[in-house]
Amino acid sequence: MRRLSPHRGGDQDLARLIRTEKEVEGKFTEQWLVVEEDALDPWPAGPLATVGRPAARVDGLARARGEVTYTPDVRLPGTLHAAVLRSPHARARLTRIDVDAARRAPGVRAVLGPGDLGLLTDEPGYHGQPVAAVAAESFGRARAGLRALAAEWEPLEPLLDPDEAVRRGSLVGGPKRYTRGDVGRGLAEADVVVEAEYRTQSVLHNALETHQALCVWEGGRLTVYTGTQFVWGVREEMAEAFGLAEDDVRVVCRYVGGGFGAKNEAGSFTVIAAELARRTGRPVRCALTRREENLDSGNRNATIQRLTVGARADGTLTALRGEYVCALGWDGWLPSTAGPLQMLYACENVETVEYGARVNTPPMKAFRAPGFVEGTFGLECLLDELAARLELDPLELRRRNYSHSDPTDGRPFSGKNLADCYRRAEPHWARRDVVRARSEGSWRRGVGLASQIWYGGGGPPSYAWVRVGSNGNAVVVTAMQDIGTGTRTAMAQIAAEELGLPLERVRVELGDSARGPYAVISGGSSTVSSMGPAVRAAAGDAARQIREIAAQRYQLEERVLSLRDGRVVSANGGSWPLEEVTGLLGDAQILGKGARGPNPTGMRVLTFGIQVAEVAVDVETGEVRVERVAAVHDVGRVVNPLGAASQVEGGVIQGLGHTLSEQRLLDPATGEVLTQTLDAYRVPTIADVPEIAVELVDVPDEHLTNLGAKGLGEPPIIPTAAAVANAIRDATGADVRSLPIDREEMLRALRDRERALAGHAG
Amino acid sequence: MPLELTINGGRYDVDVPVLATLAETLREELGLTGTKIACGEGHCGACTVMLDGVPTLSCITLAHAVGRRDVTTIEGLRDHPLVAAFVRADALQCGFCTPGQIVSAAALVHDDPEPDGETIRHRMAGNLCRCGAYPRIEEAIKTWRG
Numbered sequence: 001m002r003r004l005s006p007h008r009g010g011d012q013d014l015a016r017l018i019r020t021e022k023e024v025e026g027k028f029t030e031q032w033l034v035v036e037e038d039a040l041d042p043w044p045a046g047p048l049a050t051v052g053r054p055a056a057r058v059d060g061l062a063r064a065r066g067e068v069t070y071t072p073d074v075r076l077p078g079t080l081h082a083a084v085l086r087s088p089h090a091r092a093r094l095t096r097i098d099v100d101a102a103r104r105a106p107g108v109r110a111v112l113g114p115g116d117l118g119l120l121t122d123e124p125g126y127h128g129q130p131v132a133a134v135a136a137e138s139f140g141r142a143r144a145g146l147r148a149l150a151a152e153w154e155p156l157e158p159l160l161d162p163d164e165a166v167r168r169g170s171l172v173g174g175p176k177r178y179t180r181g182d183v184g185r186g187l188a189e190a191d192v193v194v195e196a197e198y199r200t201q202s203v204l205h206n207a208l209e210t211h212q213a214l215c216v217w218e219g220g221r222l223t224v225y226t227g228t229q230f231v232w233g234v235r236e237e238m239a240e241a242f243g244l245a246e247d248d249v250r251v252v253c254r255y256v257g258g259g260f261g262a263k264n265e266a267g268s269f270t271v272i273a274a275e276l277a278r279r280t281g282r283p284v285r286c287a288l289t290r291r292e293e294n295l296d297s298g299n300r301n302a303t304i305q306r307l308t309v310g311a312r313a314d315g316t317l318t319a320l321r322g323e324y325v326c327a328l329g330w331d332g333w334l335p336s337t338a339g340p341l342q343m344l345y346a347c348e349n350v351e352t353v354e355y356g357a358r359v360n361t362p363p364m365k366a367f368r369a370p371g372f373v374e375g376t377f378g379l380e381c382l383l384d385e386l387a388a389r390l391e392l393d394p395l396e397l398r399r400r401n402y403s404h405s406d407p408t409d410g411r412p413f414s415g416k417n418l419a420d421c422y423r424r425a426e427p428h429w430a431r432r433d434v435v436r437a438r439s440e441g442s443w444r445r446g447v448g449l450a451s452q453i454w455y456g457g458g459g460p461p462s463y464a465w466v467r468v469g470s471n472g473n474a475v476v477v478t479a480m481q482d483i484g485t486g487t488r489t490a491m492a493q494i495a496a497e498e499l500g501l502p503l504e505r506v507r508v509e510l511g512d513s514a515r516g517p518y519a520v521i522s523g524g525s526s527t528v529s530s531m532g533p534a535v536r537a538a539a540g541d542a543a544r545q546i547r548e549i550a551a552q553r554y555q556l557e558e559r560v561l562s563l564r565d566g567r568v569v570s571a572n573g574g575s576w577p578l579e580e581v582t583g584l585l586g587d588a589q590i591l592g593k594g595a596r597g598p599n600p601t602g603m604r605v606l607t608f609g610i611q612v613a614e615v616a617v618d619v620e621t622g623e624v625r626v627e628r629v630a631a632v633h634d635v636g637r638v639v640n641p642l643g644a645a646s647q648v649e650g651g652v653i654q655g656l657g658h659t660l661s662e663q664r665l666l667d668p669a670t671g672e673v674l675t676q677t678l679d680a681y682r683v684p685t686i687a688d689v690p691e692i693a694v695e696l697v698d699v700p701d702e703h704l705t706n707l708g709a710k711g712l713g714e715p716p717i718i719p720t721a722a723a724v725a726n727a728i729r730d731a732t733g734a735d736v737r738s739l740p741i742d743r744e745e746m747l748r749a750l751r752d753r754e755r756a757l758a759g760h761a762g
Numbered sequence: 763m764p765l766e767l768t769i770n771g772g773r774y775d776v777d778v779p780v781l782a783t784l785a786e787t788l789r790e791e792l793g794l795t796g797t798k799i800a801c802g803e804g805h806c807g808a809c810t811v812m813l814d815g816v817p818t819l820s821c822i823t824l825a826h827a828v829g830r831r832d833v834t835t836i837e838g839l840r841d842h843p844l845v846a847a848f849v850r851a852d853a854l855q856c857g858f859c860t861p862g863q864i865v866s867a868a869a870l871v872h873d874d875p876e877p878d879g880e881t882i883r884h885r886m887a888g889n890l891c892r893c894g895a896y897p898r899i900e901e902a903i904k905t906w907r908g
Contacts, residue, residue, distance in 0.1 A: 066796020208800040257858030483856060484855040677801065677803055
C-alpha cells in the first residue's frame with residue numbers, strides 16, 4: 001500500500017495496482033496502473049521560485065538561430081528519396097500500372113505497387129490516397145519513376161454529400177446516441193424554443209514542417225526519424241506493421257515543426273519509407289510536399305448541426321437536442337461534436353445523435369480540440385440566438401445555467417473556475433456600449449462572447465528520470481516530444497523548482513525512444529498535465545537522495561534540510577552550495593525516477609474558459625474584421641505564464657483562421673481537393689491579427705496530481721468562432737450560421753435578416 | 763553546372779543542375795539547413811534569405827540566377843540582436859518559420875530601424891507562422907535593440 005497526498009482526492013490508501021481511467025481527445029479507456037508516485041506535498045498557489053514565472057524557451061535560441069535538427073534536416077549517408085503515386089480522383093479504379101517500367105527508370109532502386117503494402121490500393125476512395133511508391137537516388141528521379149508507372153484510371157462516381165451518405169448507411173462511425181431526461185417534456189415546458197442549423201467547414205492543419213520520416217534498418221531493427229506528436233505511438237504502430245518487438249523500433253524526434261493533431265500517428269509515409277528501406281537496404285526518406293500535405297495528412301471534418309434549445313422565460317434551459325452529421329471522409333473516427341452540448345450547461349433533458357459519414361474525401365484526423373471546436377460553434381451561437389429571443393444578457397444566460405457537477409453523470413469536477421472566468425470577462429464584456437457606439441457609415445461594430453469546455457487532465461502512464469551530476473546540475477530524461485508547445489521549458493521549470501535550482505542549471509533531453517522512458521502523446525492538451533507530475537516526482541526523488549547525502553555529510557536530520565537557490569539549506573541555520581554536496585560523489589550520479597500517478601477517482605477533470613470578441617462588419621460588402629479578442633481560461637496551475645500566453649494567442653489566431661478565411665474546397669462534381677497550396681488555402685498572416693488580451697485564472701486543481709496543472713493547447717481555439725459570430729449578431733442583428741464567415745456567408749446572413757424584418761413589417 | 767556563390771561573406775564553389783533552387787543548394791549542397799522549405803512554391807516565407815539585403819524566397823530562386831549578389835542566410839545572422847529579441851518576446855513556438863521570419867525582420871530593421879506596427883505588418887505579411895506567434899513577432903521587432 002502506498003499513501004498518496006491527502007489533497008489528491010479519491011482513495012488515499014490506494015493499492016499499488018489499480019484500475020484507472022485515461023482520456024485522450026475525449027476518448028476514454030480503462031487501464032491497469034502500478035502506482036509509483038510518492039507523496040509530494042502540493043506546491044502553494046501562485047508564482048514560486050521558477051514555476052509560475054515567465055521563462056523564455058530553453059531551446060528558443062537554438063531554434064531561432066536555425067541550429068536545431070528537424071526531421072528534414074537529418075542527414076544519413078546513402079539516403080534514397082521516396083515519392084508516392086496518389087489517386088488523382090476521389091473515387092476510381094486503377095486499370096493499368098507499369099511497375100516494371102518504373103523499376104527500369106534511371107536512379108530508381110525500388111517500387112511498391114498495390115498489393116506490395118496493405119495501405120497501397122488500386123481502388124482509391126479519395127483524392128490523394130496512396131497507390132504506389134518509388135524510391136530513387138533523388139526526389140526528382142523518384143518523381144520521374146512515378147511518371148514511368150503510366151497509371152491509368154477508370155473514374156467512379158464519388159459520394160460527397162454527408163447527408164446522402166447517412167441516408168445510404170455509409171458510415172465510418174456512429175450513429176452515437178445519447179439521452180438524459182425527456183427532451184419532449186423539456187420542450188413542452190419551454191416558453192421559447194429556438195431551432196437552427198449550423199455548418200462548419202473542413203480545415204487543414206498546415207503545420208509548416210510537412211509530414212515525413214527517414215527510416216533505416218540496422219541488424220533487423222528499425223530506426224525512424226520523424227516529426228511526431230507521439231514517439232511511443234509511432235514505435236508501437238511500426239512494430240505492429242513490421243512484426244517487430246517494440247524495442248526493435250527506435251523513434252527519434254528531437255524537434256517538430258508543428259503538429260496540431262495531424263502528427264498523432266505514424267502515417268502511411270512512415271510505413272512506405274520503412275518498407276522501401278527494408279527492400280533497398282538503404283535509408284529512405286518519405287517527405288510530403290505541401291500539396292500532398294493538404295491532400296493526405298488529415299483535416300478537421302466538416303459538420304452539419306441541427307440543434308434545438310428550449311428555455312423558460314427566465315433563461316433556464318429545459319431541453320437541448322442535436323443531430324450532428326460529421327463528414328469524416330474515407331476513414332477516421334467520430335470525434336465528440338455533441339460533447340459541449342451535453343456537458344457545458346446544466347440541463348435535465350438532452351438528446352443527441354452523431355453520425356460519422358463516410359464520403360469520398362481525405363480522412364479526418366484530430367485537429368486541436370476535434371469535435372469541440374465544431375460543436376461549440378453550434379451550441380454557443382444557439383445560446384445567443386436564444387438570449388436574443390429572451391432579451392436576456394448572453395453572459396447572464398450562461399450564468400443561469402451553470403453546472404456544478406458533470407451534467408452527464410453527476411460527477412464532481414476536480415476543479416472548475418468558470419464562474420471566475422465569467423467574472424474576469426466582465427470588463428471586456430462591458431466594453432460593448434463603447435464598441436457599438438463606434439459604428440459609423442456602413443461599418444457596424446459589436447461584441448460577442450462564447451464559453452468553452454474541454455478535457456486536458458491527462459493521465460498515466462508517463463515517466464521521467466532526473467540525473468544530478470557532481471556539478472549539481474540536473475538533466476531531465478524522458479522520451480517525449482516538444483511539438484512547439486514549450487514542453488522542454490515547462491519540464492525544466494518543474495524540475496528546477498523541485499530541486500531548488502535556477503532554470504539554467506537544468507537540461508531536458510527528450511525525443512528518443514531508445515534514450516528515455518515512456519511518455520504521453522502531445523495531444524489532447526495532455527503533455528504538461530501528464531508529464532509534469534512525473535518530472536516533479538523524479539526531481540523529488542533526486543532531491544530526497546541529495547538531502548539524505550547532505551544529512552549524513554553534515555550530521556543533520558534529513559527533515560530539517562531543503563533545497564533552494566542552488567543550495568542545501570538547514571532549518572537550523574547553515575547552508576551549502578549544492579555542488580559541494582554532489583561534488584562528494586565524483587563521477588557518481590544521483591538518479592531520480594518518477595511516474596505520473598492516477599487521476600482522482602470519481603471526479604471529472606476538465607478545462608474551462610470564455611472569450612469575448614469585438615468585430616466590425618461592413619454591411620455593404622460583407623467584410624468582417626475582428627478587432628479584439630479577450631481570452632480568459634481556467635487550466636489549473638500555469639507553469640510558464642509566458643509560454644501559456646503564447647499558446648492562447650496562437651489558439652485564438654488559428655481559431656480566427658477557422659472562423660474567417662480557412663476552408664478546404666472541393667470540386668463539387670469530382671471531389672477533387674482544390675486548395676492544395678498556401679496561396680489557395682488561406683491561413684492567417686501577421687496582418688490579420690487583432691489585439692488579443694490573455695487572462696489565466698491560475699488556480700491549481702487541488703485534486704489533480706502533485707502539480708495541479710491541466711493542458712492548454714486546445715482550449716483557446718474552442719470558443720473563438722462562436723464569439724466572433726455572436727459579435728456579428730450584436731453588430732448587425734444577422735445570424736451567421738456557417739463557417740467560414742466569408743463575404744458570401746455574411747451577405748447571406750444580412751439578407752436573411754432584412755427579409756425577416758420585412759416579413760414582420762408586412 | 764559549376765557555380766560560385768557568396769554566402770554570409772564566404773565564397774562557395776558548387777556544382778548544381780541548372781534548375782536547382784537556391785534553397786535546395788543551401789540545404790543539400792552546403793549543409794546550411796537553417797533555411798527551411800515549408801511549401802516549396804513561394805507562398806509561406808520559411809525559405810527567406812537576403813540577396814544584397816533584399817528578402818528573397820530561396821525556394822523559387824534558381825541558384826544559377828543569384829549571380830554576384832551576396833546571399834545572407836540565418837547562419838549569417840546568428841548574432842543579430844533580433845535573434846535574442848525573438849527569444850525574449852517568445853516570438854516562436856515550433857520555430858520552423860523562425861529563421862525566415864528573422865531574415866525578413868533583419869532586412870526590415872536595416873531599412874527602418876524603428877518600424878511602427880503597420881510597417882511591420884506590411885513587411886512581415888509574407889512570412890506565415892502556423893503556431894500564431896504573430897503578436898510576439900511584432901513585439902520582438904519593436905524591441906529588437908534590447
